[in-house]
Amino acid sequence: MTIAAVPARNLPKFGGFSPGMIRLELRRMVRNRRTVVFTLVMPAVFFLLFGTSGDYKTERVGGGNLTGYILVSMAVYGAMLATTSGGAMVSIERAAGWSRQLRLTPLRPAAYIAVKLVLAMIIGAVSVVVAFVVGSLSGAQLPASAWIGCGLLAWVCALVFAAFGLFMGYLLPSENVMQILGPVLAVLSFAGGLFVPVDQLGHTFATIAKFTPVYGVGEIARYPLTHDGNLWLAVLNVVVWTALFAAGAMWRFRRDTARV
Amino acid sequence: MTLTTTAQAATGTAAVDLDGVVKRFGAVTAVDGITLSIRPGEVVALLGPNGAGKTTTVDMLLGLSRPDQGRVTVYGRAPQEAVALGLVSAVMQTGGLLKDYTVEETVRLTAVLFGRPRTAVDEALRRAGLTDIGKRLVGKCSGGQQQRLRFAMALLPDPELLILDEPTTGMDVAGRHEFWTAIRDDAARGRTVIFATHYLEEADAYADRVVFVRRGRIVADGTAAEVKALAAGRTVRATLPGATETEMTGIAGVDRAEVRGDTVYLHGNDTDTIARHLLTRTPAKDLEITSRNLEDAFLALTADEETS
Structure with missing residues (x-):
């Protein structure tokens, strides 16, 4: 037996963040039927159920119709579900001991988080596109600028829920974290005026609504259509909640990866 | 290997x-x-x-x-x-x-x-x-x-x-x-x-x-x-009233000796020599030879002391 000198070894670039890993993770995500139903099918079905009745199609909102308005709200809801479940994947991976296994690889924890965020945003984008395709085929009318603007904003602002998903994923070490978060998101969507416009909620609720995390995303995403509402308040809402959720996720993440 | x-x-x-x-x-x-x-x-x-x-x-x-x-x-x-x-x-x-x-x-x-x-x-x-x-x-x-x-x-x-x-x-x-x-x-x-x-x-x-x-x-x-x-050793057990540990350890081939009342336990690799000595030079009787196996070695080395 001969002992050769230990050959030189190198660390991977970008702490292990790579397209190869994203591809494999996407494939796994799509394999999970619950995720697909939750994030792609459900928002579209909700839209068809609640947004496509006859008078909605004729009632004008901004440069489009009410069906279009509801479509944007549902796209936000879908993007939110998608990014939350993308972020919340970490809870399943922690429960399975996968996070620990990854610590036996060169993958840096920050690169792992980056991969999760990219995945959350990819599936969020798909969710928005699916909702918009269904919407355009079912009578939703939006000006061209709103199709693009609303879609992009719904998607970008859903980043706040990717941070939320990560935070919850680290907080709740459960295999079924989405079974908890699904209803939570539904409640937040009502509270934030996504399912019912805030001004129909009554004065007290309308005031409270402005402080809930869904409110800002909804307002911003619909702005290209409605050109209405206080945009700066909405932006402030999104920024503050993103910062809060990201800080929470960082806090739990540091605890999780600390070497005791 | x-x-x-x-x-x-x-x-x-x-x-x-x-x-x-x-x-x-x-x-x-x-x-x-x-x-x-x-x-x-x-x-x-x-x-x-x-x-x-x-x-x-x-x-x-x-x-x-x-x-x-x-x-x-x-x-x-x-x-x-x-x-x-x-x-x-x-x-x-x-x-x-x-x-x-x-x-x-x-x-x-x-x-x-x-x-x-x-x-x-x-x-x-x-x-x-x-x-x-x-x-x-x-x-x-x-x-x-x-x-x-x-x-x-x-x-x-x-x-x-x-x-x-x-x-x-x-x-x-x-x-x-x-x-x-x-x-x-x-x-x-x-x-x-x-x-x-x-x-x-x-x-x-x-x-x-x-x-x-x-x-x-x-x-x-x-x-x-x-x-x-470590596991290859064997133990000779015999009844021998009045035996002392020092005396027993002196017997050729004995690595370790224990005396419990009238019974002696002698550990060593060459148990035949020990047995021959006991039977010819001492009044020992009821001889038994048992082999220590890996299990015993493992237990002896890894078991918690009962006294602690």
């Missing part, structure tokens, strides 16, 4: 160097001052009962936890760095797999993380005996298959040191055999292997060197042959 120890000792850097390592969890001292050096190419068994500190030691070798005192280096580097460079990899006891990946995807992901080519994936699958079930979902694999998958993942960085923590726990006899066949084939190529186990047969059959751990300390450290010698 043969080892020419002197030649390798001269090559310098130890594969593993633990120096006065202490690890506490609250009031419990899991590892209590372990100093151990392992040369490249050695196959070492960490043997000890549950709770002896084996897994804690392994965790520190992998950089998953930090010692409270002392120093751990792997190929001259901090464990975390050695892990990131792929110098050391491990097959852990449980967990660490995702059910909704296939076997092949799991290995491929590991390859991506270590920057290894696609061919390395096929090679690892082949060597772990998983080629036929590459498309199977991990959740549908048996315990033995999952363990071989962990092995395949551990092989991917082509590590200098492979650590196995209780690798065959929960496997049936056939699974255990297959697993060890794969490991043994691999070790024959000169990889350093450390495995923690509480199965004596595994330590005996597969290790060049056995390190007994009890209560966070090393209580014995020797080659497999020395372990066997």
Whole structure:
């Protein structure tokens, strides 16, 4: 037996963040039927159920119709579900001991988080596109600028829920974290005026609504259509909640990866 | 596996160097001052009962936890760095797999993380005996298959040191055999292997060197042959009223003597000589000769003292 000198070894670039890993993770995500139903099918079905009745199609909102308005709200809801479940994947991976296994690889924890965020945003984008395709085929009318603007904003602002998903994923070490978060998101969507416009909620609720995390995303995403509402308040809402959720996720993440 | 120890000792850097390592969890001292050096190419068994500190030691070798005192280096580097460079990899006891990946995807992901080519994936699958079930979902694999998958993942960085923590726990006899066949084939190529186990047969059959751990300390450290010698002794029991331990220890061939009332227990390798002496030179009667086996050696070395 001969002992050769230990050959030189190198660390991977970008702490292990790579397209190869994203591809494999996407494939796994799509394999999970619950995720697909939750994030792609459900928002579209909700839209068809609640947004496509006859008078909605004729009632004008901004440069489009009410069906279009509801479509944007549902796209936000879908993007939110998608990014939350993308972020919340970490809870399943922690429960399975996968996070620990990854610590036996060169993958840096920050690169792992980056991969999760990219995945959350990819599936969020798909969710928005699916909702918009269904919407355009079912009578939703939006000006061209709103199709693009609303879609992009719904998607970008859903980043706040990717941070939320990560935070919850680290907080709740459960295999079924989405079974908890699904209803939570539904409640937040009502509270934030996504399912019912805030001004129909009554004065007290309308005031409270402005402080809930869904409110800002909804307002911003619909702005290209409605050109209405206080945009700066909405932006402030999104920024503050993103910062809060990201800080929470960082806090739990540091605890999780600390070497005791 | 043969080892020419002197030649390798001269090559310098130890594969593993633990120096006065202490690890506490609250009031419990899991590892209590372990100093151990392992040369490249050695196959070492960490043997000890549950709770002896084996897994804690392994965790520190992998950089998953930090010692409270002392120093751990792997190929001259901090464990975390050695892990990131792929110098050391491990097959852990449980967990660490995702059910909704296939076997092949799991290995491929590991390859991506270590920057290894696609061919390395096929090679690892082949060597772990998983080629036929590459498309199977991990959740549908048996315990033995999952363990071989962990092995395949551990092989991917082509590590200098492979650590196995209780690798065959929960496997049936056939699974255990297959697993060890794969490991043994691999070790024959000169990889350093450390495995923690509480199965004596595994330590005996597969290790060049056995390190007994009890209560966070090393209580014995020797080659497999020395372990066997340790277990080769036999005991002569006889009734001999009025015997003293000093007198009994004086008998040729007796390594250790115990006197309990009228009964004497004489331990040694050449029990025939001891028995002949007792029967011809003393009034001893009711002789019995029993062999100590690995189990007894293990118990003697690793059992907690009843008096403590």
